Amino acid sequence: MGGFGVCRTGAAALSVLALAGCMSSGEDTAKVAAPKGAVKAVSPQEAKQAKAAAAAKVKANELGQVPVLMYHRVVPKPETSDDRTPAQFRAELERLASEDYVPITAAEYATGKIGIPAGKHPVVLTFDDSSPSQVTLDGMGVPAPDTALGILLDVAAKKPGFRPVATFYVTGDMFGKERPDEQTQIMTWLHEHGFDLGNHTRDHLNLRGKSKEQVNKEIAAGHQVVKGRIPFDPVTLALPYGNQPNTKAWALRGAANGTRYSYGGVFLAGYTPAASPFSTDFDPMGIPRIKSQEKKGDCVKFCSTAWLDWLKAHPDERFTSDGDIRTVAYPKFKAAFGAKRYSAYALSY
Ligand SMILES: [Zn+2]
Numbered sequence: 001m002g003g004f005g006v007c008r009t010g011a012a013a014l015s016v017l018a019l020a021g022c023m024s025s026g027e028d029t030a031k032v033a034a035p036k037g038a039v040k041a042v043s044p045q046e047a048k049q050a051k052a053a054a055a056a057k058v059k060a061n062e063l064g065q066v067p068v069l070m071y072h073r074v075v076p077k078p079e080t081s082d083d084r085t086p087a088q089f090r091a092e093l094e095r096l097a098s099e100d101y102v103p104i105t106a107a108e109y110a111t112g113k114i115g116i117p118a119g120k121h122p123v124v125l126t127f128d129d130s131s132p133s134q135v136t137l138d139g140m141g142v143p144a145p146d147t148a149l150g151i152l153l154d155v156a157a158k159k160p161g162f163r164p165v166a167t168f169y170v171t172g173d174m175f176g177k178e179r180p181d182e183q184t185q186i187m188t189w190l191h192e193h194g195f196d197l198g199n200h201t202r203d204h205l206n207l208r209g210k211s212k213e214q215v216n217k218e219i220a221a222g223h224q225v226v227k228g229r230i231p232f233d234p235v236t237l238a239l240p241y242g243n244q245p246n247t248k249a250w251a252l253r254g255a256a257n258g259t260r261y262s263y264g265g266v267f268l269a270g271y272t273p274a275a276s277p278f279s280t281d282f283d284p285m286g287i288p289r290i291k292s293q294e295k296k297g298d299c300v301k302f303c304s305t306a307w308l309d310w311l312k313a314h315p316d317e318r319f320t321s322d323g324d325i326r327t328v329a330y331p332k333f334k335a336a337f338g339a340k341r342y343s344a345y346a347l348s349y
Pocket residue numbers: 128129200204240241
């Protein structure tokens with residue numbers, strides 16, 4: 001899971017401030033090798049020009065779109081169009097790896113902490129409803145091979161650079177575990193292996209039309225489903241059924257029964273790639289996701305195969321990293337779409 005270097009921090013601490021902390025080192029001490037092997041100090045301006053040239057070389061576009069893929073169950077016999085077979089899931093991960101995507105977590109995406117190599121594209125893998133088909137561990141903590149987790153780890157082992165990270169949006173049905181100690185065991189394993197745990201509310205109720213008090217209560221209870229098991233505050237929320245409460249902001253921040261939540265992002269259930277977190281299009285209260293499915297029926301245009309085809313055909317619209325987590329690099333032509341809160345990190349070419 002390289003690429004973060006000295007800037008890596010815990011997901012809970014991810015923030016613009018963390019990025020700012022990373023920014024403070026290195027700039028004016030950059031050195032390059034001179035032709036005769038001597039080491040020559042370069043000015044900050046020269047260093048910035050060199051970075052811009054490097055960003056241009058890989059056509060970095062950190063204002064481009066990011067696919068956030070949404071999975072539910074991974075089962076041999078799909079019962080709904082949300083289900084994928086192990087073979088379908090594996091094939092999609094292999095496609096992502098072959099098209100230079102590198103997984104990041106929903107927490108990393110929403111907080112703008114995208115630390116992947118130059119020329120690569122971020123993809124967010126999200127799993128809803130915490131079913132055993134996603135995560136099952138044996139008595140020694142080894143993931144079952146045909147679960148989503150087992151397949152992701154296997155593909156990552158075979159494709160160097162494909163980070164085995166994902167975000168699991170858990171509910172009270174915690175991977176089929178009912179005993180509190182079993183719940184703690186499975187959540188601890190995921191947390192300690194670098195997986196992101198997000199809130200999907202405790203009881204998976206539709207929040208549309210509910211009162212502010214009811215919305216706060218259900219989200220806070222879901223927050224506690226995670227926080228009550230591991231020392232981690234979820235950074236993001238996925239709305240049940242993708243339905244926003246009547247006032248969107250109620251999902252982003254609130255409190256009930258002594259639990260306070262404040263999210264970097266709230267995720268929907270459809271139907272397009274998501275805006276770069278550095279772009280003016282980014283709306284933390286409603287981040288779109290893409291259902292994993294082939295081009296058929298309702299999915300001819302708006303599910304994963306269709307959108308991955310589209311992003312491949314439109315590289316100028318896709319997020320491409322410059323390889324430096326401390327900068328937000330993009331072609332000058334796109335500068336109008338750079339979010340002001342990240343302007344201190346902007347590197348246009
Ligand atoms: Zn759900």
